[in-house]
Amino acid sequence: xxxxxxxxxxxxxxxxxxxxxxxxxxxxxxxxxxxxxxxxxxxxxxxxxxxxxxxxxxxxxxxxxxxxxxxxxxxxxxxxxxxxxxxxxxxxxxxxxxxxxxxxxxxxxxxxxxxxxxxxxxxxxxxxxxxxxxxxxxxxxxxxxxxxxxxxxxxxxxxxxxxxxxxxxxxxxxxxxxxxxxxxxxxxxxxxxxxxxxxxxxxxxxxxxxxxxxxxxxxxxxxxxxxxxxxxxxxxxxxxxxxxxxxxxxxxxxxxxxxxxxxxxxxxxxxxxxxxxxxxxxxxxxxxxxxxxxxxxxxxxxxxxxxxxxxxxxxxxxxxxxxxxxxxxxxxxxxxxxxxxxxxxxxxxxxxxxxxxxxxxxxxxxxxxxxxxxxxxxxxxxxxxxxxxxxxxxxxxxxxxxxxxxxxxxxxxxxxxxxxxxxxxxxxxxxxxxxxxxxxxxxxxxxxxxxxxxxxxxxxxxxxxxxxxxxxxxxxxxxxxxxxxxxxxxxxxxxxxxxxxxxxxxxxxxxxxxxxxxxx
Ligand code: XMP
Numbered sequence: 293x294x295x296x297x298x299x300x301x302x303x304x305x306x307x308x309x310x311x312x313x314x315x316x317x318x319x320x321x322x323x324x325x326x327x328x329x330x331x332x333x334x335x336x337x338x339x340x341x342x343x344x345x346x347x348x349x350x351x352x353x354x355x356x357x358x359x360x361x362x363x364x365x366x367x368x369x370x371x372x373x374x375x376x377x378x379x380x381x382x383x384x385x386x387x388x389x390x391x392x393x394x395x396x397x398x399x400x401x402x403x404x405x406x407x408x409x410x411x412x413x414x415x416x417x418x419x420x421x422x423x424x425x426x427x428x429x430x431x432x433x434x435x436x437x438x439x440x441x442x443x444x445x446x447x448x449x450x451x452x453x454x455x456x457x458x459x460x461x462x463x464x465x466x467x468x469x470x471x472x473x474x475x476x477x478x479x480x481x482x483x484x485x486x487x488x489x490x491x492x493x494x495x496x497x498x499x500x501x502x503x504x505x506x507x508x509x510x511x512x513x514x515x516x517x518x519x520x521x522x523x524x525x526x527x528x529x530x531x532x533x534x535x536x537x538x539x540x541x542x543x544x545x546x547x548x549x550x551x552x553x554x555x556x557x558x559x560x561x562x563x564x565x566x567x568x569x570x571x572x573x574x575x576x577x578x579x580x581x582x583x584x585x586x587x588x589x590x591x592x593x594x595x596x597x598x599x600x601x602x603x604x605x606x607x608x609x610x611x612x613x614x615x616x617x618x619x620x621x622x623x624x625x626x627x628x629x630x631x632x633x634x635x636x637x638x639x640x641x642x643x644x645x646x647x648x649x650x651x652x653x654x655x656x657x658x659x660x661x662x663x664x665x666x667x668x669x670x671x672x673x674x675x676x677x678x679x680x681x682x683x684x685x686x687x688x689x690x691x692x693x694x695x696x697x698x699x700x701x702x703x704x705x706x707x708x709x710x711x712x713x714x715x716x717x718x719x720x721x722x723x724x725x726x727x728x729x730x731x732x733x734x735x736x737x738x739x740x741x742x743x744x745x746x747x748x749x750x751x752x753x754x755x756x757x758x759x760x761x762x763x764x765x766x767x768x769x770x771x772x773x774x775x776x777x778x779x780x781x782x783x784x785x786x787x788x789x790x791x792x793x794x795x796x797x798x799x800x801x802x803x804x805x806x807x808x809x810x811x812x
Contacts, residue, residue: 307351348380381464388438523560526622550578551694591812701740745795
């Protein structure tokens with residue numbers, strides 16, 4: 293694990309909630325390092341001295357069944373403060389002799405109002421008025437208090453929504469303080485960390501730079517590293533970080549898949565070659581990618597094909613040099629967790645991100661992934677400290693499989709060109725109207741059907757372009773962006789007039805969940 297040296301950390305035991313990552317984020321935002329692990333990894337920990345608190349996440353399981361995911365009992369004897377959230381509360385209650393029932397009458401989804409029953413360290417400055425609004429998502433409820441615990445708050449439907457065992461420093465909450473729908477949920481974490489676990493605020497991502505550089509130096513030694521450089525924030529930060537550690541022994545490979553945004557590839561290549569003076573090799577593989585993607589419709593197949601091809605190209609390039617032992621990638625923490633469903637926790641897999649899920653089983657290069665414990669916004673901060681230009685640092689995220697997953701259905705050269713033009717118009721207009729930096733991610737996509745239109749006096753039969761723009765904190769949840777009046781009309785006009793092949797423009801007004809940010 294990367295952050296071995298952290299003196300104080302909080303461990304989040306993942307029981308499979310889709311929002312477990314948000315717990316880790318909230319804690320890091322408060323200046324404390326946190327790590328998500330599954331039950332299997334929890335059983336492997338032998339030294340608990342740096343662990344100042346444990347959080348049990350929510351999850352899809354129920355303790356009302358005969359078999360349910362649980363923690364090894366010895367963990368409870370470590371005297372480490374525990375906070376259980378949702379399933380975590382139910383598990384704590386079960387382990388200490390409470391009763392949990394599953395019933396439609398007791399379920400709560402959405403907002404609920406807490407009723408204060410008792411003062412607690414956990415709820416200081418949180419339960420301050422009578423209508424504290426929280427976000428609930430549960431079907432099971434604790435109906436009988438476990439031994440040694442007391443009730444801190446209730447709702448109309450659930451008698452036990454916050455419970456505590458002050459002496460043992462064990463707390464349980466039924467709602468989700470990690471989601472923004474819970475008003476002031478951050479305060480719960482603040483109280484747990486600083487009043488209950490008594491941790492120090494010692495985590496700052498910018499101060500990770502030197503440690504990461506040292507770590508790269510000592511693992512790579514005199515060997516060579518090949519780096520997959522796409523020009524996106526993540527791989528750019530990785531390249532600059534590794535360049536600082538091993539200089540000439542870093543060989544960056546930029547693979548032109550032909551699936552990038554218009555002009556983007558040339559622009560990034562020039563910056564890395566001329567501004568940062570990196571050792572960059574350019575590989576033009578667009579025809580190979582398009583050939584392999586021919587007639588492929590299934591999104592997961594597309595992702596796997598692209599991921600595998602990337603690695604093959606790297607391995608082929610690596611063979612041209614001596615001593616290449618490592619492949620560097622800009623894998624992030626959410627990529628790891630989202631692709632990790634098989635390792636013990638139950639988070640269901642939504643998509644294989646190409647830099648994780650698409651990897652071939654047998655690889656001849658060892659992986660270096662210096663960002664694999666970081667969230668996107670943390671990478672941007674790190675980017676600043678390694679000197680990455682603002683224009684690259686604050687670029688919208690772009691998925692590894694590129695435009696292939698924004699051309700729904702079959703990918704063809706013709707569609708790529710059409711999409712690049714439409715997307716270019718959209719993004720340029722966002723910059724022109726000072727909207728680009730207000731949006732987490734924006735793009736154009738092509739839908740897999742043609743519709744009839746009329747231009748001049750002629751009938752047209754062309755593609756539909758879908759525009760997507762979302763606001764988000766980290767890509768895990770997102771809301772569609774509300775454009776100022778008239779903006780979308782203008783874009784639609786510009787695209788229809790400027791891009792032959794498109795005769796209809798639609799705007800996607802779904803959030804994540806229930807949708808995802810990318811269409812495939
Ligand atoms: P979804 O579509 O899952 O996307 O809501 C969440 C964020 O992840 C990006 N994304 C990817 N990034 N390789 C990447 O590097 C991928 O395969 C990939 N798929 C999705 C997506 O653009 C959004 O920012």
